[in-house]
Amino acid sequence: MSATTLTLQQFSTVYNMLSFAVASMLGAFAFFVMGRKIVGPKYRLALVVSSLVVLIAGYHYWRIMGSWTAAYALKDGMYVPTGEPFNDAYRYVDWLLTVPLLLTELVLVMKLKKESGSVLAKLILAAIAMIALGYPGEISNPESQAGARLMWGVLSTVPFLYILYVLWVRLGDAIGEHPAKVQVLLKNTRYLILLTWGFYPIVYAMGSYGWLGGAGSVVAVQVGYSIADVTAKALYGVMIFAIAYAKSEADGSLPA
Numbered sequence: 001m002s003a004t005t006l007t008l009q010q011f012s013t014v015y016n017m018l019s020f021a022v023a024s025m026l027g028a029f030a031f032f033v034m035g036r037k038i039v040g041p042k043y044r045l046a047l048v049v050s051s052l053v054v055l056i057a058g059y060h061y062w063r064i065m066g067s068w069t070a071a072y073a074l075k076d077g078m079y080v081p082t083g084e085p086f087n088d089a090y091r092y093v094d095w096l097l098t099v100p101l102l103l104t105e106l107v108l109v110m111k112l113k114k115e116s117g118s119v120l121a122k123l124i125l126a127a128i129a130m131i132a133l134g135y136p137g138e139i140s141n142p143e144s145q146a147g148a149r150l151m152w153g154v155l156s157t158v159p160f161l162y163i164l165y166v167l168w169v170r171l172g173d174a175i176g177e178h179p180a181k182v183q184v185l186l187k188n189t190r191y192l193i194l195l196t197w198g199f200y201p202i203v204y205a206m207g208s209y210g211w212l213g214g215a216g217s218v219v220a221v222q223v224g225y226s227i228a229d230v231t232a233k234a235l236y237g238v239m240i241f242a243i244a245y246a247k248s249e250a251d252g253s254l255p256a
């Protein structure tokens, strides 16, 4: 994204959100590593995958913070672009690694029937297409290439809708097979996925200058993606933990 001058407050809002994201990912990492031991053995791999997701994201947020501070310098009370571009690729590489892992977590904790392997493969392919198609739009110039941003955004939405549809229907089918307590958690997870994943394309749209103007969109995109990532990775991981715990309790596999 092209750089614009930011006020002190705009610069530090993003800086503090990125810092919050680093802290959340690291805290979540510790929680999932320790939490792994208090669920039944069958569900531990799901927790291991959760901890990988937040570890990868914690690293990326750390690098994003570095890139953010390198991209702006304080001059006469304003943050002006230094000429070093802010690197959007960290986010997209992060998604490329973590979205397949998030989908895997879900399949692992659900312990779905045999054909779940091929469903997972299709979901992962669709996720890669979604992210790869969104990237050229994200790095296009939001002023002079607004059309490109829109076109890549629309293309990326096609696999995105496929993913949401498959997850919604699959999870819906599986809910009935679970004990009542687990059913509530699964229903909530279904909404959490819909809400958090649905937030990403909205944030992407805020990145077009037509909506919020230059500095406004730069800030909205960074703050928006950070909130979305903390929710879709850390909070979602806590939901996966809760499902694993409730299922272990129901099938009597909770460790003594």
Ligand code: RET
Binding pocket: 095, 098, 099, 102, 130, 131, 133, 134, 135, 152, 153, 154, 156, 157, 160, 197, 198, 200, 201, 204, 229, 232, 233
């Ligand atoms: C893009 C481009 C615009 C259109 C759409 C997008 C969707 C992105 C999504 C990302 C999800 C990321 C997650 C990360 C957590 O680790 C690429 C912004 C539809 C849904 C869940």
